Structures are given as C-alpha cells and as structure tokens.
Amino acid sequence: MKRVGEVVRTAQGLAIVRAPGDDQPGIGATVLDEQLSAVGRVVDVFGPVSRPYLAVVPDDRSALPGLLGGKLYVR
Structure with a gap:
C-alpha cells in the first residue's frame, strides 16, 4: 500500500x-482510507510538479467532511 x-x-x-x-x-486511481475502505477516485492532478495536489471525487459525498485531515492510500 502506498500513501x-x-x-x-x-x-x-x-x-x-x-x-x-x-x-x-494517475487519474482514475481508486483511493482508500486508513481502514482500507474505498473512498473515491482521483479526477485531477494539479499544482507544482515536486509536490502536487490531487482532486478526489468521493464515492459518498456525505462522508466528505469526515475526510478532512485524513490520510489516503492506493494499493
């Protein structure tokens, strides 16, 4: 698993x-939370090349506020 x-x-x-x-x-990658539950997928990569930002569309938008401050992973 990769952070x-x-x-x-x-x-x-x-x-x-x-x-x-x-x-x-890459775009389209499924991201997971610390409990290895699927959270959403990457829809955009932007910002500086050395340390970019990723835009992730959540599977459940009602859970979006709970993601703030959390760490996300990919397999």
Missing part, C-alpha cells in the same frame, strides 16, 4: 489531497 497524501481541504464536492512527493497515482 497518496493528506486531505487538506474540501471544495465543490471534492477532497483536495496534498501529495508528499512527485510520485503520485
């Missing part, structure tokens, strides 16, 4: 994740 990053904010129904380095998953 994707931490959810730093939510905006327009998306979780914005700050990646720890330049090795991030």
Whole structure:
C-alpha cells in the first residue's frame, strides 16, 4: 500500500489531497482510507510538479467532511 497524501481541504464536492512527493497515482486511481475502505477516485492532478495536489471525487459525498485531515492510500 502506498500513501497518496493528506486531505487538506474540501471544495465543490471534492477532497483536495496534498501529495508528499512527485510520485503520485494517475487519474482514475481508486483511493482508500486508513481502514482500507474505498473512498473515491482521483479526477485531477494539479499544482507544482515536486509536490502536487490531487482532486478526489468521493464515492459518498456525505462522508466528505469526515475526510478532512485524513490520510489516503492506493494499493
């Protein structure tokens, strides 16, 4: 399992994740929470190449506020 990053904010129904380095998953990758439950998928990568942000659309938008500050992973 590989760490994707931490959810730093939510905006327009998306979780914005700050990646720890330049090795991030591609668009369409399924992301998991710390309990290995599927949370959503990556829909965009933006920002500086050395430490980009990922936009993740959650599977359940009502759970979006609970993701804030959490760490996300990919297999």
